[in-house]
Amino acid sequence: MGQPGAGADREAMMDMDRETRIAWLVDHARRPRHAGPLAGADVSVPGGNPGCGDLVTLHLKADPAADRVAAVTFEGTGCILSQAAASILAERVNKQQPTFAEVLDFSYEEMMDLVGRDVADSRPRCATLALGTLKAAVKAAETNRKLKAAGHTEAGIAELRRAIAAAVEGTGLVIGEGAESAARGA
Numbered sequence: 001m002g003q004p005g006a007g008a009d010r011e012a013m014m015d016m017d018r019e020t021r022i023a024w025l026v027d028h029a030r031r032p033r034h035a036g037p038l039a040g041a042d043v044s045v046p047g048g049n050p051g052c053g054d055l056v057t058l059h060l061k062a063d064p065a066a067d068r069v070a071a072v073t074f075e076g077t078g079c080i081l082s083q084a085a086a087s088i089l090a091e092r093v094n095k096q097q098p099t100f101a102e103v104l105d106f107s108y109e110e111m112m113d114l115v116g117r118d119v120a121d122s123r124p125r126c127a128t129l130a131l132g133t134l135k136a137a138v139k140a141a142e143t144n145r146k147l148k149a150a151g152h153t154e155a156g157i158a159e160l161r162r163a164i165a166a167a168v169e170g171t172g173l174v175i176g177e178g179a180e181s182a183a184r185g186a
Helices: 006-014 018-030 080-096 100-105 108-115 124-149 154-166 179-184
Strands: 043-049 054-062 069-077
Touching: 018 080, 043 124, 054 080, 054 124, 069 080, 069 124, 080 108, 080 124, 100 124, 108 124, 124 154
Parallel strands: none
Antiparallel strands: 043 054, 054 069
């Protein structure tokens, strides 16, 4: 997410040795940052990794005056890597408050680098679940704004959310409705 200092943050994290990185990930998993519900969230989107049983729900509040994330929190269960990655991503997003476009442009490869390839390469779905869910939340917020501006109902908006969730089918991740049951079915 292309904010000033983002490259420096990534470089500092990439310079960690494996032991330090693992300690950092465990710390984020045990003491997650920005965990819990978000009062006034515009969208709450669940995402699941059925292969591991991970579940992350991202709560997003958009800046009312711009296509920008104002705040994000998460709730989740699952492996240390998925929960640490959600905490690390939430911390970064809340610090940088990226535009919707910056979130959508942030690649899964960059997320893998952020949490550490030496740890994440063996479990990429765990490492990128939060990012996939954040991208779905941004798309849901964008869609909601456009549909509300066009006079659509909440029921119509809910139907489009289901369509967004269907768009990630085949990736091994389950985003949106069905994420909780898919993750628990693992």
